[in-house]
Amino acid sequence: MAAGYQVLREPLWNKGLSFTPEERKSKNLTGLIPHTIESLQTQCARAMKMIQTRQTPIDKYLYLSSLKDQNVDLFYRLVMDNIRELMPLVYTPTIGDVCLQYSSIYTRPEALYISIKQRKSIATMLRNWPFPNPEICVVTDGSRILGLGDLGLNGVGISVGKLALYTAAAGIHPEKTLPIVLDCGTNNETNLKDPLYLGLRQKRVSTTMQQEFMDEFMAAVKEVYPEMVVQFEDFETEKAFKYLDRYRNTQKCFNDDVQGTGAVVLAGYIGAVDLSGVPLEEQRLVFMGAGSAGVGVAKQLMEYYTRRGLSEQEARSKFWLVDTKGLVTRDRGDNLAEHKKYFARTDNNGLQFRTLEEVIAYVKPSALVGLTATFGVFTESVVRALKASVDGGGLGRRPILFPLSNPLTKAECTFEQAIQWTEGTAIFASGSPFSSVTVDGITYHPNQGNNVYVFPGLGLGAILAKASRVTDEMVYNSADALAKSLTADEIHKGLIYPRIERVREASLVVAREVMKAARRDGVSELPEEQWVEWEEWGDVALMSYIRQRVYDPVSFGDARVRL
Numbered sequence: 001m002a003a004g005y006q007v008l009r010e011p012l013w014n015k016g017l018s019f020t021p022e023e024r025k026s027k028n029l030t031g032l033i034p035h036t037i038e039s040l041q042t043q044c045a046r047a048m049k050m051i052q053t054r055q056t057p058i059d060k061y062l063y064l065s066s067l068k069d070q071n072v073d074l075f076y077r078l079v080m081d082n083i084r085e086l087m088p089l090v091y092t093p094t095i096g097d098v099c100l101q102y103s104s105i106y107t108r109p110e111a112l113y114i115s116i117k118q119r120k121s122i123a124t125m126l127r128n129w130p131f132p133n134p135e136i137c138v139v140t141d142g143s144r145i146l147g148l149g150d151l152g153l154n155g156v157g158i159s160v161g162k163l164a165l166y167t168a169a170a171g172i173h174p175e176k177t178l179p180i181v182l183d184c185g186t187n188n189e190t191n192l193k194d195p196l197y198l199g200l201r202q203k204r205v206s207t208t209m210q211q212e213f214m215d216e217f218m219a220a221v222k223e224v225y226p227e228m229v230v231q232f233e234d235f236e237t238e239k240a241f242k243y244l245d246r247y248r249n250t251q252k253c254f255n256d257d258v259q260g261t262g263a264v265v266l267a268g269y270i271g272a273v274d275l276s277g278v279p280l281e282e283q284r285l286v287f288m289g290a291g292s293a294g295v296g297v298a299k300q301l302m303e304y305y306t307r308r309g310l311s312e313q314e315a316r317s318k319f320w321l322v323d324t325k326g327l328v329t330r331d332r333g334d335n336l337a338e339h340k341k342y343f344a345r346t347d348n349n350g351l352q353f354r355t356l357e358e359v360i361a362y363v364k365p366s367a368l369v370g371l372t373a374t375f376g377v378f379t380e381s382v383v384r385a386l387k388a389s390v391d392g393g394g395l396g397r398r399p400i401l402f403p404l405s406n407p408l409t410k411a412e413c414t415f416e417q418a419i420q421w422t423e424g425t426a427i428f429a430s431g432s433p434f435s436s437v438t439v440d441g442i443t444y445h446p447n448q449g450n451n452v453y454v455f456p457g458l459g460l461g462a463i464l465a466k467a468s469r470v471t472d473e474m475v476y477n478s479a480d481a482l483a484k485s486l487t488a489d490e491i492h493k494g495l496i497y498p499r500i501e502r503v504r505e506a507s508l509v510v511a512r513e514v515m516k517a518a519r520r521d522g523v524s525e526l527p528e529e530q531w532v533e534w535e536e537w538g539d540v541a542l543m544s545y546i547r548q549r550v551y552d553p554v555s556f557g558d559a560r561v562r563l
């Protein structure tokens with residue numbers, strides 16, 4: 001086949017109509033594309049027009065996905081420049097639907113699909129990946145995809161979506177990203193009965209078998225791609241905690257749902273406390289949902305309290321966790337899962353509280369965090385009771401209300417409800433994006449409290465620092481950096497996260513602080529002279545180092561082209 005045609009068929013080489021006249025000659029492209037030369041911006045305008053003609057989010061996703069498969073630079077320029085409109089398509093909420101339908105809409109491979117039947121050849125499969133030395137992988141076993149439960153192999157969509165954001169939001173080169181699904185079977189009957197289902201048609205293997213498989217996978221990663229950072233994503237609760245504990249001290253890895261979510265919620269909480277009028281020490285937090293995200297977030301917030309001088313005991317006493325059985329207490333009479341024990345209350349004098357209303361009446365919280373994967377559990381009476389308990393502490397105080405479950409169909413309440421039921425006073429963040437709401441001529445803007453503000457920068461920082469581990473200090477500093485990354489205008493507008501248009505700017509700041517934390521913890525394997533130089537020149541020099549290493553597609557004819 002002629003070389004020119006191959007250039008056009010290779011998504012990482014194809015520049016569409018942005019090839020220069022010289023490139024068209026040297027690559028034998030003349031005649032194969034229209035004569036006109038277009039900037040990436042013009043090509044983006046065409047693509048946006050096409051997206052707008054597509055009717056459903058899935059159709060728009062499929063268009064974007066095929067664009068990525070044809071012209072990687074165009075796809076990323078488009079997503080980066082239209083992130084508010086397109087992130088909900090390549091990520092939550094649409095990616096949830098994509099995962100539900102993955103086997104039906106599948107057209108081409110886009111990840112490594114490793115099944116437990118192939119466990120003896122994991123290293124070979126890793127070597128089969130066509131691009132050299134990936135720097136970051138997002139791996140899931142599909143067992144708890146967003147709030148949608150066990151989706152088996154179909155969960156691979158979340159690995160693909162998260163990695164698209166590693167590139168769009170932190171500038172990791174697309175060639176350096178590796179999505180993986182570990183297929184260990186599924187307990188999802190709909191998938192098992194679906195003739196088009198692409199995964200293993202069997203129930204999930206035992207935890208012992210999966211543990212051995214994970215050990216083999218992690219050993220293969222160490223052997224084949226020793227530099228690669230591994231992000232564990234959407235493993236069901238017990239495995240999420242277990243694998244993190246098992247590998248975190250020997251390999252470069254972190255769990256996004258436990259640590260990334262912990263950091264993003266901490267960053268938002270810092271801003272929210274400032275806006276609430278309730279001092280940090282007086283805040284009382286009820287967590288609805290005591291799973292990997294709930295406990296991960298509570299631990300990260302506790303760390304904040306202890307760094308501000310509270311004892312562990314005092315810090316822990318600020319948190320009340322609630323699950324399907326009610327308030328988590330030591331004497332509740334059920335066999336508490338290991339991860340719930342740390343926050344189980346012991347000061348309840350034998351009283352038990354089954355419903356969220358009962359818990360709110362008892363605790364009188366100032367903040368309510370939802371990580372239940374259950375739509376609508378923040379009812380009108382719950383939200384009004386939250387507001388009343390905050391009002392009780394003094395006028396002008398505002399409740400913190402974070403329904404964080406994904407996708408939108410699993411949100412604990414909507415933004416509109418939050419505004420109506422709190423007379424516009426709620427400091428609100430949700431996992432998936434809601435639109436602004438106007439009531440009585442006042443427009444309210446929601447925040448998106450999603451780990452997308454953390455994982456891209458955390459991963460980039462770990463990669464650029466050549467960190468041998470992802471330490472707690474690195475995770476904590478990702479939150480601290482994010483909290484400090486708001487502009488004066490964003491603070492003035494009452495936001496608690498940077499506007500999504502600035503996610504990339506914020507991610508680079510997060511990456512910088514994560515690198516410095518890696519250095520402080522002694523896990524950065526960069527040469528000593530490099531750090532000495534940055535320590536002398538400060539953040540500006542380090543930031544310029546980061547900026548030089550990030551992917552930012554530009555083309556001939558663009559105003560932004562770098563000479």
Ligand SMILES: NC(=O)C1=CN([C@@H]2O[C@H](COP(=O)(O)OP(=O)(O)OC[C@H]3O[C@@H](n4cnc5c(N)ncnc54)[C@H](O)[C@@H]3O)[C@@H](O)[C@H]2O)C=CC1
Binds near residue numbers: 410
């Ligand atoms: N905004 C963000 O960045 C993130 C959001 N999430 C979301 O958080 C949700 C939970 O994720 P995980 O903690 O990993 O799941 P999980 O399965 O580990 O935990 C769910 C918890 O919610 C509790 N629960 C379920 N239904 C409930 C109900 N009706 N009332 C009270 N408690 C109930 C369960 O008992 C369990 O403790 C998911 O929807 C996920 O999408 C997770 C990570 C990041």
Ligand SMILES: CC(=O)C(=O)O
Binds near residue numbers: 406
């Ligand atoms: C955002 C995310 O990681 C989740 O919902 O699981």
Ligand SMILES: [Mg+2]
Binds near residue numbers: 146233234256257
């Ligand atoms: Mg997740």
